[in-house]
Amino acid sequence: EYERSKNDSIQDIFHEMIDETVHDQCRDLSLRQMRDVKESLKNESIERVGTSLIVDLVDDCVSKECQAISHKTLQEEETLRDLK
Amino acid sequence: MADYPDRKVRDAQMRATINQKLVETGEKERLKELLRTKLIECGWRDQLKAYCKEVVRQKGLEHITVDDLVAEITPKGRALVPDSVKKELLQRIRTFLAQQSNI
Amino acid sequence: MADYPDRKVRDAQMRATINQKLVETGEKERLKELLRTKLIECGWRDQLKAYCKEVVRQKGLEHITVDDLVAEITPKGRALVPDSVKKELLQRIRTFLAQQSNI
Numbered sequence: 001e002y003e004r005s006k007n008d009s010i011q012d013i014f015h016e017m018i019d020e021t022v023h024d025q026c027r028d029l030s031l032r033q034m035r036d037v038k039e040s041l042k043n044e045s046i047e048r049v050g051t052s053l054i055v056d057l058v059d060d061c062v063s064k065e066c067q068a069i070s071h072k073t074l075q076e077e078e079t080l081r082d083l084k
Numbered sequence: 085m086a087d088y089p090d091r092k093v094r095d096a097q098m099r100a101t102i103n104q105k106l107v108e109t110g111e112k113e114r115l116k117e118l119l120r121t122k123l124i125e126c127g128w129r130d131q132l133k134a135y136c137k138e139v140v141r142q143k144g145l146e147h148i149t150v151d152d153l154v155a156e157i158t159p160k161g162r163a164l165v166p167d168s169v170k171k172e173l174l175q176r177i178r179t180f181l182a183q184q185s186n187i
Numbered sequence: 188m189a190d191y192p193d194r195k196v197r198d199a200q201m202r203a204t205i206n207q208k209l210v211e212t213g214e215k216e217r218l219k220e221l222l223r224t225k226l227i228e229c230g231w232r233d234q235l236k237a238y239c240k241e242v243v244r245q246k247g248l249e250h251i252t253v254d255d256l257v258a259e260i261t262p263k264g265r266a267l268v269p270d271s272v273k274k275e276l277l278q279r280i281r282t283f284l285a286q287q288s289n290i
Contacts, residue, residue, distance in 0.1 A: 005091075009099040010181065013106070014174050021119045022161045023154070025129065030153035033136040037145050045194070045201045046290065050280045053205065057215075058273060061222050062264045063257075065232065070256035073239040077248050146193045 101187060111180050115173060122169045132161050204290055214283050218276060225272045235264050 106112040123129055139156050140148060181187055209215040226232055242259050243251060284290060 001091075005095050005098045006102070006181075006187070008095060009102050010174070010177055012099055013103060014170075014177055017112070017116060017119065017173065017177075018165060018170065019162070021116050021123070022165065023158055025120065025123060026132070026158045026161045027150070027154050029129070029133055029136050030150050030157065033133070033140055034145070034148075034150055034153065037137075037140050041145060041194075041197065042201075042290075045197050046205070046284055047281075049198055049202045049205055050284060051277060053202070053209070054273060054276045054280055057218060057276065058222065058268055059265065061219060061226070062268060063261060065223070065226065066235070066261045066264045067253075067257050069232070069236055069239050070253050070260060073236065073243060074248075074251075074253055074256060077240070077243050081248055144193065 102181060105184055105187060106177075106180070109180075115176055115180075118176065119169070119173055122172065123165070126166050126169060128161075128164055128166070128169075131164060132157060135160055201290075205284065208287055208290065209280075209283070212283075218279060221279065222272065222276060225275065226268070229269055229272060231264075231267055231269070231272075234267055235260060238263055 103112075106115070136153065136157050139153060143152075206215075209218070239256060239260050242256060246255070
């Protein structure tokens with residue numbers, strides 16, 4: 001009876017230890033995985049957004065420069081024509 | 085049948101005694117640490133990590149919480165613990181208790 | 188595919204955050220200034236100015252408005268921006284964002 005009780009207790013503690021460790025490990029893996037995926041999605045988003053912001057910045061700057069160059073060129077050409 | 089409640093009480097006492105011994109001596113933590121190490125060594129953690137990734141990929145990050153993920157992977161985690169690791173742990177518990185004089 | 192709308196929402200939020208950061212810190216203005224300088228240094232401005240003159244000469248001063256000229260030279264202006272300049276700006280924005288702790 002004593003040995004049976006001891007054996008059952010050992011089995012219970014053994015299963016409990018496995019369960020606790022598996023659960024802890026699963027929680028740790030889940031937390032890490034969620035964090036890693038979030039981080040990776042954030043980085044991908046930053047890269048896409050950064051690229052698109054630069055495209056817009058270049059477009060905006062080119063538009064403004066083209067307007068300025070057009071204005072200036074026309075003015076210069078008109079001055080030249082008037083001088084002639 | 086009559087002694088059933090007594091047996092339950094005795095079993096609970098026995099469990100408490102063994103558990104106390106394991107905790108007091110720090111053996112429980114050592115065994116858990118051994119288990120963690122074995123689970124890494126045998127590739128269990130990597131397998132489960134891959135499954136974890138797959139679950140997040142399938143469900144989508146926005147539609148899953150950490151608790152959902154834990155609930156999803158834990159049964160698989162339990163099933164994947166190799167028998168050799170379980171046997172070693174059980175053997176270690178038995179060996180430890182055999183060395184204790186008053187159990 | 189499942190997370191495509193989530194990605195759009197995430198990108199829109201990210202864009203608003205990054206844009207605010209760029210404006211608040213004055214980095215957007217610095218990037219614009221850097222771009223203007225680079226466009227002058229690499230000869231883009233001179234090339235475009237020469238093309239502009241060429242268009243005026245071809246169409247005739249009397250037959251062209253500023254808007255026509257802008258419409259004519261802008262696509263060329265876009266095409267002429269060297270990839271190296273775009274790459275440098277992209278690198279600058281990456282470095283800037285990496286330095287921001289709360290994005």
